[in-house]
Amino acid sequence: xxxxxxxxxxxxxxxxxxxxxxxxxxxxxxxxxxxxxxxxxxxxxxxxxxxxxxxxxxxxxxxxxxxxxxxxxxxxxxxxxxxxxxxxxxxxxxxxxxxxxxxxxxxxxxxxxxxxxxxxxxxxxxxxxxxxxxxxxxxxxxxxxxxxxxxxxxxxxxxxxxxxxxxxxxxxxxxxxxxxxxxxxxxxxxxxxxxxxxxxxxxxxxxxxxxxxxxxxxxxxxxxxxxxxxxxxxxxxxxxxxxxxxxxxxxxxxxxxxxxxxxxxxxxxxxxxxxxxxxxxxxxxxxxxxxxxxxxxxxxxxxxxxxxxxxxxxxxxxxxxxxxxxxxxxxxxxxxxxxxxxxxxxxxxxxxxxxxxxxxxxxxxxxxxxxxxxxxxxxxxxxxxxxxxxxxxxxxxxxxxxxxxxxxxxxxxxxxxxx
Amino acid sequence: xxxxxxxxxxxxxxxxxxxxxxxxxxxxxxxxxxxxxxxxxxxxxxxxxxxxxxxxxxxxxxxxxxxxxxxxx
Numbered sequence: 001x002x003x004x005x006x007x008x009x010x011x012x013x014x015x016x017x018x019x020x021x022x023x024x025x026x027x028x029x030x031x032x033x034x035x036x037x038x039x040x041x042x043x044x045x046x047x048x049x050x051x052x053x054x055x056x057x058x059x060x061x062x063x064x065x066x067x068x069x070x071x072x073x074x075x076x077x078x079x080x081x082x083x084x085x086x087x088x089x090x091x092x093x094x095x096x097x098x099x100x101x102x103x104x105x106x107x108x109x110x111x112x113x114x115x116x117x118x119x120x121x122x123x124x125x126x127x128x129x130x131x132x133x134x135x136x137x138x139x140x141x142x143x144x145x146x147x148x149x150x151x152x153x154x155x156x157x158x159x160x161x162x163x164x165x166x167x168x169x170x171x172x173x174x175x176x177x178x179x180x181x182x183x184x185x186x187x188x189x190x191x192x193x194x195x196x197x198x199x200x201x202x203x204x205x206x207x208x209x210x211x212x213x214x215x216x217x218x219x220x221x222x223x224x225x226x227x228x229x230x231x232x233x234x235x236x237x238x239x240x241x242x243x244x245x246x247x248x249x250x251x252x253x254x255x256x257x258x259x260x261x262x263x264x265x266x267x268x269x270x271x272x273x274x275x276x277x278x279x280x281x282x283x284x285x286x287x288x289x290x291x292x293x294x295x296x297x298x299x300x301x302x303x304x305x306x307x308x309x310x311x312x313x314x315x316x317x318x319x320x321x322x323x324x325x326x327x328x329x330x331x332x333x334x335x336x337x338x339x340x341x342x343x344x345x346x347x348x349x350x351x352x353x354x355x356x357x358x359x360x361x362x363x364x365x366x367x368x369x370x371x372x373x374x375x376x377x378x379x380x381x382x383x384x385x386x387x388x389x390x391x392x393x394x395x396x397x398x399x400x401x402x403x404x405x406x407x408x409x410x411x412x413x414x415x416x417x418x419x
Numbered sequence: 420x421x422x423x424x425x426x427x428x429x430x431x432x433x434x435x436x437x438x439x440x441x442x443x444x445x446x447x448x449x450x451x452x453x454x455x456x457x458x459x460x461x462x463x464x465x466x467x468x469x470x471x472x473x474x475x476x477x478x479x480x481x482x483x484x485x486x487x488x489x490x491x492x
Contacts, residue, residue, distance in 0.1 A: 007478070008476060
């Protein structure tokens with residue numbers, strides 16, 4: 001596609017095919033610094049489009065402070081805030097380093113990451129390990145227990161998983177995710193089936209793996225006790241799926257959607273790494289007891305990579321239970337959300353079939369032209385963080401990508417290709 | 420006129436297109452209707468409509484496109 005006239009339909013056809021052809025496989029669990037060479041000391045990755053310390057929301061700042069204490073770059077919060085504010089710590093987006101992270105999405109060199117290889121194209125993508133729900137770093141909690149858990153993930157869980165993944169010869173994620181979808185997961189706010197299926201895959205090699213110092217009972221308790229454990233694996237699979245879609249000349253397909261708690265940004269295949277951003281929306285949803293919409297932070301996290309590939313809210317019609325959890329309404333509403341997303345996508349992925357919709361594939365390949373023409377914006381299932389530092393998750397809901405991202409993307413695309 | 424009178428005398432059969440508030444008013448009066456969720460393309464923005472029209476199929480003058488195609492644009 002490097003010579004001759006460009007045809008948008010051809011370019012988009014290639015983009016859609018790359019989404020369908022993806023074969024994400026978990027091949028390793030390794031320290032982030034080992035897989036992302038740019039992640040040195042005093043370099044920290046965050047969710048969403050680029051943003052400076054001063055502009056960041058409180059949960060993201062709190063997660064950064066916690067990560068700096070975890071890395072030993074700062075002895076306390078005040079020291080960490082001074083360092084981050086001074087510019088001595090480089091704050092960069094995950095997406096620029098083939099990585100993604102849920103909510104604040106903070107990634108530092110000694111945090112372990114899932115390494116997912118897209119065997120159809122040979123590229124790799126990374127995502128940190130899910131810490132559980134409630135008071136966790138990604139939602140802006142950063143007390144001593146949160147940091148202790150991060151150390152346990154790096155020192156105990158990750159080495160055990162690494163050995164198990166090696167013994168298993170990798171874990172193919174596409175068939176596992178396809179099966180989880182038929183069991184009611186959309187892999188964003190519901191990962192109950194996927195986490196269980198993953199535990200079934202990894203359990204035997206984990207038990208057989210010789211992992212000196214690892215406590216198998218604790219590891220199994222952790223894996224079995226977190227319904228959302230698979231979220232981060234799904235995200236790494238999403239990033240591994242969507243990276244080959246980026247940079248196809250003439251394609252109007254969205255290759256990434258992400259939020260940093262202030263801005264919602266999208267990337268479009270034909271315009272490469274350029275972000276088109278607009279203010280992040282407030283999620284609409286259900287709150288844990290004691291919290292209300294007044295407590296919510298604007299939408300946050302790289303997890304919208306799942307909707308970008310056709311899962312999450314795009315597959316809500318295949319995951320009716322999640323509609324109630326995120327306050328999206330009834331089963332009929334869930335079906336309508338999926339049908340609505342079919343209006344702004346180029347096709348469907350037959351590898352991810354939804355039994356509730358006559359086994360049709362999930363809608364995928366968001367076309368910025370269709371979004372702008374129809375005014376229908378992508379819908380995203382999301383966790384809701386408290387807007388104040390240190391509290392953590394307060395609910396779950398849905399958010400709409402802002403239309404202005406897509407309007408700017410159309411203008412940016414036209415600037416590049418119609419000039 | 421007689422045709423119109425006849426029409427007004429019949430039971431209403433309504434398809435409401437666009438603003439749902441009109442459908443809600445009729446629903447309150449128990450009028451059966453079908454509501455079609457519709458918005459003007461690109462919210463009627465002439466600039467965006469022009470860009471969308473030009474962003475169909477072959478691209479006339481992209482940097483990656485051929486000189487021949489660029490001339491056509």
